[in-house]
Amino acid sequence: MSRANRSVEELYGEAKGGRRLALGRLLTMVERGGVDAESIGELANPDVGKAHIVGITGAPGAGKSTLTGQLVALLTVAGRRPAVLAVDPSSPLTGGAILGDRIRMDDIGGGSSSSESAAGAGSARPETAFIRSMATRGHSGGLALAVPLAVRLFDAMGYDPVIIETVGVGQVEVDVVGAADTAVVVVTPGMGDAVQANKAGLLEVADVFVVNKADRPGANDVRRDLELMLDLSHVTGQEEVGGHRPPIVMSTALDGTGADSVWAAVEEHLLFLNDSGRRLDRRHHRIRTEIRALMEQALGRRIDDAMNSTMGIDLVAQVEDGSRSPTAASAQLLDRLLGPQ
Ligand SMILES: Nc1nc2c(ncn2[C@@H]2O[C@H](COP(=O)(O)OP(=O)(O)OP(=O)(O)O)[C@@H](O)[C@H]2O)c(=O)[nH]1
Numbered sequence: 001m002s003r004a005n006r007s008v009e010e011l012y013g014e015a016k017g018g019r020r021l022a023l024g025r026l027l028t029m030v031e032r033g034g035v036d037a038e039s040i041g042e043l044a045n046p047d048v049g050k051a052h053i054v055g056i057t058g059a060p061g062a063g064k065s066t067l068t069g070q071l072v073a074l075l076t077v078a079g080r081r082p083a084v085l086a087v088d089p090s091s092p093l094t095g096g097a098i099l100g101d102r103i104r105m106d107d108i109g110g111g112s113s114s115s116e117s118a119a120g121a122g123s124a125r126p127e128t129a130f131i132r133s134m135a136t137r138g139h140s141g142g143l144a145l146a147v148p149l150a151v152r153l154f155d156a157m158g159y160d161p162v163i164i165e166t167v168g169v170g171q172v173e174v175d176v177v178g179a180a181d182t183a184v185v186v187v188t189p190g191m192g193d194a195v196q197a198n199k200a201g202l203l204e205v206a207d208v209f210v211v212n213k214a215d216r217p218g219a220n221d222v223r224r225d226l227e228l229m230l231d232l233s234h235v236t237g238q239e240e241v242g243g244h245r246p247p248i249v250m251s252t253a254l255d256g257t258g259a260d261s262v263w264a265a266v267e268e269h270l271l272f273l274n275d276s277g278r279r280l281d282r283r284h285h286r287i288r289t290e291i292r293a294l295m296e297q298a299l300g301r302r303i304d305d306a307m308n309s310t311m312g313i314d315l316v317a318q319v320e321d322g323s324r325s326p327t328a329a330s331a332q333l334l335d336r337l338l339g340p341q
């Protein structure tokens with residue numbers, strides 16, 4: 001790996017010294033990916049490993065950002081330094097919601113949340129939380145690479161906990177949350193919401209369930225549905241022996257009711273992880289996932305190069321004129337790329 005370039009190194013040093021603007025710029029580089037992002041990964045590496053990584057997911061509009069804002073308020077009052085990474089939903093369903101997220105969470109976080117809005121950097125008020133929205137702009141694998149790196153960066157900067165908010169609709173999003181130390185799944189009263197969460201694969205990854213919008217009718221029904229599903233997964237042996245049955249916590253994020261219980265459940269799960277040795281398993285899984293995503297990206301680049309090489313262009317032409325099958329062409333290119341398998 002090449003030496004981190006100078007400007008990235010300087011920014012890293014500034015960010016380490018508490019300059020929020022510098023951290024915002026580093027996060028923009030992480031978001032873009034490429035060599036600068038790689039350099040940041042190298043620089044942060046010796047400093048990571050302390051933060052409690054918490055994933056918060058759930059359907060669009062479940063109240064994840066509102067709840068996260070309440071948690072951030074609670075944590076900063078308690079003297080913690082939380083960081084929040086709100087992954088910009090690329091889904092057209094929720095597109096545009098992120099600006100609202102930013103404003104709402106900025107109100108609570110005390111100001112700066114990104115390089116663009118780090119105006120509070122010079123204010124006298126001690127700012128302990130750092131909140132950042134991250135857009136991955138449709139890069140394939142962008143989210144899978146940028147999120148773990150941003151988490152590492154926050155961790156290296158001494159932020160703890162690091163909270164990741166994602167909409168629980170796609171596999172990548174579920175994976176991101178599943179790779180956290182503690183995965184919080186937010187459901188709301190509404191027809192079959194618990195069933196939807198189950199379908200989206202969120203039941204398996206949940207360490208803590210939050211029934212948010214408990215001020216609305218039907219909250220207790222959702223709770224009951226979740227209990228039943230958990231009983232069922234227990235009966236069918238999905239729950240490991242000595243495992244952790246995810247608690248179900250009621251919350252009204254709108255006014256903060258229950259946020260303290262949500263955080264208590266999250267902390268309790270961390271204790272369980274530490275006591276049982278499972279925290280190392282999570283870390284192991286996270287590292288494997290991250291290395292795999294990096295390899296996939298690097299291989300993807302080499303595949304593109306191979307397709308654009310003379311050999312690639314010739315092979316495409318041969319498939320076009322019928323003298324070779326796509327399977328044979330791909331095998332030949334792979335042989336060239338990786339050596340005979
Ligand atoms: N009644 C009620 N409304 C809530 C509660 N929590 C959040 N809301 C409202 O639900 C809406 C969505 O809240 P968000 O926090 O943006 O939800 P989200 O899950 O972050 O949404 P996306 O990021 O767009 O998926 C907002 O209008 C909130 O004010 C709650 O406890 N009760």
Ligand SMILES: [Mg+2]
Nearest residue numbers: 064065101165
């Ligand atoms: Mg949100």
